[in-house]
Structures are given as structure tokens and as C-alpha cells.
Amino acid sequence: xxxxxxxxxxxxxxxxxxxxxxxxxxxxxxxxxxxxxxxxxxxxxxxxxxxxxxxxxxxxxxxxxxxxxxxxxxxxxxxxxxxxxxxxxxxxxxxxxxxxxxxxxxxxxxxxxxxxxxxxxxxxxxxxxxxxxxxxxxxxxxxxxxxxxxxxxxxxxxxxxxxxxxxxxxxxxxxxxxxxxxxxxxxxxxxxxxxxxxxxxxxxxxxxxxxxxxxxxxxxxxxxxxxxxxxxxxxxxxxxxxxxxxxxxxxx
Numbered sequence: 001x002x003x004x005x006x007x008x009x010x011x012x013x014x015x016x017x018x019x020x021x022x023x024x025x026x027x028x029x030x031x032x033x034x035x036x037x038x039x040x041x042x043x044x045x046x047x048x049x050x051x052x053x054x055x056x057x058x059x060x061x062x063x064x065x066x067x068x069x070x071x072x073x074x075x076x077x078x079x080x081x082x083x084x085x086x087x088x089x090x091x092x093x094x095x096x097x098x099x100x101x102x103x104x105x106x107x108x109x110x111x112x113x114x115x116x117x118x119x120x121x122x123x124x125x126x127x128x129x130x131x132x133x134x135x136x137x138x139x140x141x142x143x144x145x146x147x148x149x150x151x152x153x154x155x156x157x158x159x160x161x162x163x164x165x166x167x168x169x170x171x172x173x174x175x176x177x178x179x180x181x182x183x184x185x186x187x188x189x190x191x192x193x194x195x196x197x198x199x200x201x202x203x204x205x206x207x208x209x210x211x212x213x214x215x216x217x218x219x220x221x222x223x224x225x226x227x228x229x230x231x232x233x234x235x236x237x238x239x240x241x242x243x244x245x246x247x248x249x250x251x252x
Contacts, residue, residue: 010043011203017043018053019210022060026218027225028234029064029172030154030179032057034241037152051195054187055204056211061180063215064172078174081136081160085153085182088144093189095149109245111142112155116239119162120232135160140178147182148189154179155245159238168230172222 017039024031033053040049139160147153157178161171190196225233 011206014040014043014049014052015207015210018056018207019214022056022211022214023218023221024237025060026064026215027221028218028230028237029175029222030158030234031237032060033147033152034154034237038244047195048199051190051199052204052207054183054190056207058180058183058187059208060211060215061176061183063212064176065180067173067219077132078136078178080133081140081157082178082181084137084140084142085144085147085157085178086140086185088141088146089148089153089182089185090144090189092145092148093186093193095145106246109155109242109247112159112238112242113246116159116235116242119159119235120239132164143178144182144185148186153182155238155241158234159242162231162234162238168222168225168227171234 017036021032021035021039024035036053036056037046037049040053043049044052139156143153143156146156154175157175161175166174222230
């Protein structure tokens with residue numbers, strides 16, 4: 001049985017986790033649920049953490065999108081990827097209580113590990129426009145299923161977008177647009193499934209302040225990161241997360 005949400009020390013620690021995770025998100029474009037969900041799960045339970053953090057993820061992604069960046073043509077380039085994320089998220093939300101998270105973690109972890117490893121070794125294959133039209137929706141669908149069922153979208157999306165050698169600001173805004181769409185669908189799906197009946201509105205709203213502070217701090221760091229260092233940090237974070245997912249999948 002999961003702990004009951006209450007204004008106690010555990011929830012105060014969750015707010016600190018949200019501040020730190022959103023700072024990483026602001027700096028690198030992703031990492032919020034990757035950090036916040038597992039750490040919060042140890043304090044308030046896994047399912048409650050997924051449902052609660054989903055709301056603050058929407059808010060944090062909105063702040064990044066509000067900052068701006070990118071062009072309309074760049075958005076069109078990723079339309080298939082975005083559609084895959086939306087469809088996959090709806091499917092994943094339906095599977096939240098039925099899908100074996102260990103198997104899913106293992107599959108996503110191995111794929112993300114491959115993408116990160118190729119990037120760090122400068123062996124990432126170049127994708128043609130035709131190949132992107134096939135790979136984009138496929139990656140989006142897989143990432144959406146993972147995000148809808150666990151709250152974690154980033155490993156596949158970050159690894160895939162990084163392989164396209166995008167500029168720093170473009171990478172962040174494209175990735176955030178995908179996260180925002182997935183997170184909105186995720187929250188709406190959870191609401192329709194009745195998962196917010198046991199999570200009073202005050203708790204998600206309380207996460208907005210640390211999310212805003214952390215995200216703005218992350219922006220400050222991002223603006224000062226050299227592009228080569230930015231890309232390496234992104235790949236290292238994807239690598240670390242993929243190893244954790246593989247460990248989690250094997251350990252179940």
C-alpha cells in the first residue's frame with residue numbers, strides 16, 4: 001500500500017527533488033521526470049509519484065516553450081515524431097497498471113544505451129529525410145508508451161534528437177515540445193482514468209514554485225554551456241539513465 005500524501009517532511013523533500021530536477025531540465029532540455037519520479041517514488045510511492053510529477057512536468061515544459069526558439073519549418077520536420085509520442089502516450093497511460101515495467105525498462109534502456117554509446121564514440125549514423133520519416137514516428141510511439149506508463153519520455157527522444165546533430169537551443173525547444181505534448185496527454189489520460197481522485201489539487205500546485213525556480217536556474221546554466229560540452233552532457237545523462245533502466249529491468 002502506497003503512502004498517503006500529506007504536508008509533511010516527505011513532501012517537503014519531494015519539493016526539493018522537483019527544484020533540482022527542473023534545474024537539470026532547464027539546463028539540458030530533459031531530465032525532470034528521469035530524476036524526480038524515482039526519487040519521489042521512494043518518498044510517496046511509485047504510482048503517486050508518476051501522477052503527481054506529471055503535472056509539474058507540464059508546467060516546467062511550458063516555461064521552456066514560453067522562452068521560445070526554433071522555426072515553423074523545424075516544427076514540421078518533427079511532426080511524425082510528435083504524432084508518435086501522442087499516440088504512444090495514450091496507449092501507455094492505459095497500460096499504467098498492467099504493463100510489466102521491468103520488461104519496458106530493459107527494452108528502452110538497451111536502445112537508449114546504443115544511441116548514447118554511438119554518440120559518445122562519434123559513430124552516430126546520418127539519417128536521410130526519408131529515414132527520419134520512418135524513424136521519427138517509431139521512436140515517438142515507443143517513447144510515448146514508456147512515458148504514458150512510467151512518466152519517463154526522455155531516453156529515446158533525447159538520444160534520437162541528439163543523433164540529428166541539432167543546435168543547442170533547437171535541441172532543447174524540439175525536445176520540450178515533444179515532452180509538453182506527451183505530458184499534457186498523460187495528465188488528461190490519468191484524469192480520465194480517475195487517478196487524480198486521491199491527489200488533491202494543492203499538492204501538484206505546490207510543486208510549481210520549486211519547478212519555476214529550478215527551471216530558471218537551469219536556463220542560466222544552459223546559456224553558459226559551450227555547445228560541445230552541452231552535447232556531451234546530454235549523451236552522458238542518456239547513458240546514465242539507460243544503465244539505470246537496464247539495471248531496474250534486470251532486477252525485477
